[in-house]
Amino acid sequence: MSRMFQSSGDLIADRRYEYAQSASADGDHAAAADLLQQTLELAPGWPPAWFALGEARLALKDADGARKAYERCRALDPADEQGAGVALAALGASAEAPSSMSAGYVRNLFDQYAERFDHHLTRHLGYRGPELIVATLTRACAIEGVRPPFQRALDLGCGTGLLGEALGEMAKTLEGVDLSPRMLRMAKKRGCYDRLAEAEMLAFLAASESQHYDLITAADVFVYAGDLAPVLAAAARALKPRGLIAFSIQSTDAADHVLGSERRFSHHPAYVEKSLRESGFSIVRNEPTSTRMENSKPVPGAIFVATKKR
Ligand SMILES: C[S@@+](CC[C@H](N)C(=O)[O-])C[C@H]1O[C@@H](n2cnc3c(N)ncnc32)[C@H](O)[C@@H]1O
Structure with a gap:
C-alpha cells in the first residue's frame, strides 16, 4: 500500500519524494532510494521520506540500511504515524514486537486505502471474512438457542x-x-449502520455502557492487535450476559502471536481460546478456515464465536 502524502514544507523535496514513489511503484527501488537520499538532503527531519527510504532499502534487501532509516523515522515521529515501529519489529530489528499497532499508523494506512479497499480485497485477495463470520455466527446461534435479530450489535473496525x-x-x-x-465515509455510504464512530476500538469499548450490546463483531481487525486480552476483556464488559462475540483471526502455530513480514499479526488458536476464557467467555465455535489469499495462496485463519458467561 502506498503511503499518505504529507508535505515536507519544501517544494523541491516534495517533488523528489513523489518521483521516488513513482520509481518504487515501477519496481525501481535503487532509483527510489537515490531520490529519497536527495529528498532528505533538503528535508532531513521529514519522517515520510525516512520511512520510504527504509521501504526502498528493504526491497533492495539491505536490511541494515532499512533498519537505520526506520529508526531515524521513529525518532522523528514519536506517534509513529508511519509505522516504523511495526516495520522494525517485522524486520526482527526491535527487541520486542509491539502489542498492537499505533493508532496513527492504522489510520494513515486505511485512509490511504479506503477508496480501493472493497475492490482490492474482494477481487484481488478473495476476501470472504464477513460471509464466513455470518455463517459461523448463524451456526453458533442455533447451538446456543439464540434467535436473531440482535437488538444492539457493534462492529469493531x-x-x-x-x-x-x-x-x-x-x-x-x-x-x-x-x-x-475515510473508511467510515465509505461505510456511511453503504447505509447499513445506525451509528458510526471514529475512535480506537479499546477506547470506544471502555467508554461504552457496560452490558449494552448483545453482539460484537470484528472482521480482519485483530490482525492489527498482538495481545488480544485487553480488547476481549473490554468486549466482555460491554456485552450483556449470553451476548456473543464473533471475529476472524489469521492463525499461526509458531507462538501466541506473531508479527509477520506483511505487518499483520497472526494468533495461535489455543492462545485465542485461552484469552477468551480468561476474559469470561465460553467458546461456541472455533472453525479453521481462510478468509483471504496472499500471493495466490490461502492465508490460514479461523472464525471464533464465543458467548459471555452469565
Ligand atoms: C482490514 S480492515 C477490515 C474492515 C472490515 N471489518 C471488513 O471486514 O471489511 C481493518 C479495519 O480495522 C480498523 N482498525 C484497526 N485497528 C483498529 C483499532 N484499534 N480501533 C479501531 N479500528 C481499527 C482499520 O482502520 C480498518 O478499517
Missing part, C-alpha cells in the same frame, strides 16, 4: 461496512467504530 452488509437483518440496530475517517 467496521471499515467500509462489508460486515454490516453481510449481517443484514441479523442486527436490529448496528453501530460501527473505526479509526479511519
Whole structure:
C-alpha cells in the first residue's frame, strides 16, 4: 500500500519524494532510494521520506540500511504515524514486537486505502471474512438457542461496512467504530449502520455502557492487535450476559502471536481460546478456515464465536 502524502514544507523535496514513489511503484527501488537520499538532503527531519527510504532499502534487501532509516523515522515521529515501529519489529530489528499497532499508523494506512479497499480485497485477495463470520455466527446461534435479530450489535473496525452488509437483518440496530475517517465515509455510504464512530476500538469499548450490546463483531481487525486480552476483556464488559462475540483471526502455530513480514499479526488458536476464557467467555465455535489469499495462496485463519458467561 502506498503511503499518505504529507508535505515536507519544501517544494523541491516534495517533488523528489513523489518521483521516488513513482520509481518504487515501477519496481525501481535503487532509483527510489537515490531520490529519497536527495529528498532528505533538503528535508532531513521529514519522517515520510525516512520511512520510504527504509521501504526502498528493504526491497533492495539491505536490511541494515532499512533498519537505520526506520529508526531515524521513529525518532522523528514519536506517534509513529508511519509505522516504523511495526516495520522494525517485522524486520526482527526491535527487541520486542509491539502489542498492537499505533493508532496513527492504522489510520494513515486505511485512509490511504479506503477508496480501493472493497475492490482490492474482494477481487484481488478473495476476501470472504464477513460471509464466513455470518455463517459461523448463524451456526453458533442455533447451538446456543439464540434467535436473531440482535437488538444492539457493534462492529469493531467496521471499515467500509462489508460486515454490516453481510449481517443484514441479523442486527436490529448496528453501530460501527473505526479509526479511519475515510473508511467510515465509505461505510456511511453503504447505509447499513445506525451509528458510526471514529475512535480506537479499546477506547470506544471502555467508554461504552457496560452490558449494552448483545453482539460484537470484528472482521480482519485483530490482525492489527498482538495481545488480544485487553480488547476481549473490554468486549466482555460491554456485552450483556449470553451476548456473543464473533471475529476472524489469521492463525499461526509458531507462538501466541506473531508479527509477520506483511505487518499483520497472526494468533495461535489455543492462545485465542485461552484469552477468551480468561476474559469470561465460553467458546461456541472455533472453525479453521481462510478468509483471504496472499500471493495466490490461502492465508490460514479461523472464525471464533464465543458467548459471555452469565
Ligand atoms: C482490514 S480492515 C477490515 C474492515 C472490515 N471489518 C471488513 O471486514 O471489511 C481493518 C479495519 O480495522 C480498523 N482498525 C484497526 N485497528 C483498529 C483499532 N484499534 N480501533 C479501531 N479500528 C481499527 C482499520 O482502520 C480498518 O478499517
